[in-house]
């Protein structure tokens with residue numbers, strides 16, 4: 001647009017033709033290059049002077065711009081003097097809590113500008129409608145669960161789109177804006193944008209917004225109640241922004257489902273309870289003791305070490321942060337970052353620390369050859385004179401290596417691990433649980449008091465545990481409780497079809513007909529009275545020798561017969577003999593499963 005032409009314009013104010021909506025043609029010519037020519041052509045072709053229309057349009061645009069400018073200016077002045085606001089960044093967990101809360105408010109029902117998000121739900125997070133889906137919604141015509149069909153019934157979640165909106169909450173109006181911006185530190189991988197929310201309200205105090213945020217946090221708590229969040233290290237390339245990824249949210253595991261000596265369970269719970277009490281931090285500080293507590297859960301695989309950790313997280317409402325030192329490429333600085341980014345209170349689960357392949361300087365150059373030997377004489381000190389395993393060692397398999405580590409060597413040295421556990425990076429207030437199948441292979445420095453304050457041994461199933469696992473598997477008490485508290489019965493439904501509704505084979509003759517006919521056999525649902533169940537559990541426990549099988553193995557056997565306690569009882573001897581035989585021969589495959 002050539003504004004220099006505006007200088008040459010002489011406004012003929014005496015002309016009665018020049019009004020607010022009939023601008024002089026010289027002005028129009030200056031604002032719209034080629035206007036004169038175009039208007040003449042249109043006039044010649046149509047006999048119509050477009051000057052009035054163009055002038056009116058320009059005046060409307062100009063006025064609306066001026067009004068918008070004035071509005072923005074006055075809103076800016078008003079909000080800086082008479083409004084309060086709080087900003088929330090998207091890397092804060094409050095961000096997702098607010099989005100979830102808002103998605104359930106009437107704002108998303110009346111707003112005309114929404115963002116639809118496919119709900120990612122884990123198997124445990126289905127809403128009641130999803131969990132209540134009828135067989136017609138989830139099963140195909142052969143009676144087989146069809147995920148696509150089921151997933152198509154899950155509606156998206158609607159949340160506010162980018163931009164501004166407002167909502168009322170408890171009689172107060174709040175303004176809400178969602179803004180996208182470019183990240184300052186750009187990464188060649190993935191997303192270079194982040195977002196933030198701004199919640200504001202009229203008034204010179206942020207109290208109403210703070211109260212709203214507290215309400216949202218309380219709402220999240222009731223929603224996530226009885227759920228345990230599991231976090232794992234974020235992928236390497238994203239670790240610059242987020243150290244941890246919340247990988248799942250699962251129902252808290254009731255303590256009663258972990259078969260372990262009751263007194264031992266109570267001892268651990270009481271110990272953690274005392275430690276977590278807010279007054280304990282001061283008690284520790286007054287005595288110059290670092291406010292940390294570490295536990296070592298040791299025992300054969302499948303004996304409940306991880307299960308107990310999850311049950312503890314559920315009891316104390318803590319999130320779990322799992323780290324495996326076996327993670328390929330996990331360096332000491334990564335580990336440091338992960339520990340410094342832990343929340344104030346949490347459970348850190350350091351799994352299988354024995355198989356992490358940590359190395360000390362006095363180890364032979366072929367360290368893996370020594371892995372199979374008992375290294376308990378490695379009475380390490382925590383003086384830090386321990387070396388870091390070279391990167392070249394990672395993942396190199398050599399003969400004689402520990403089958404558990406599969407030749408893997410961690411990039412983390414023992415000194416590095418010790419520094420993280422009790423160094424400056426270590427977060428005070430966290431509960432550290434280390435698990436191992438081979439406590440004898442651990443360095444004494446790692447398990448010295450202060451790093452490990454309580455050791456809990458897990459053993460292969462005792463008679464009591466076997467009885468307990470059998471009873472829990474076939475007891476319907478929990479199912480009845482659930483269906484009473486929640487009108488839905490589907491969460492307690494057996495995963496296969498009910499026996500009252502046998503699976504129908506498809507009408508059409510198809511090559512899989514014979515296979516489908518196998519499915520049409522009605523499943524047996526063997527419900528036994530509590531008294532009888534007790535008797536059967538006793539019988540079952542009597543058939544399995546103590547200290548021979550892990551709870552996981554017994555659970556696996558029962559799961560294959562999850563609705564048929566009588567069949568489990570009938571087949572347990574064959575399974576037992578097969579498993580003992582298999583272990584003797586060192587085989588991995590079992591005939592009777």
Ligand SMILES: Nc1ncnc2c1ncn2[C@@H]1O[C@H](COP(=O)(O)OP(=O)(O)OP(=O)(O)O)[C@@H](O)[C@H]1O
Nearest residue numbers: 257258259300301302303304305306307551552555
């Ligand atoms: N003591 C137990 N009580 C109840 N269930 C158990 C027990 N031990 C094992 N299980 C069952 O066995 C499975 C594996 O258990 P879990 O992962 O806790 O074992 P683990 O000791 O951590 O094994 P690993 O050493 O291999 O990590 C789980 O499904 C769990 O329910």
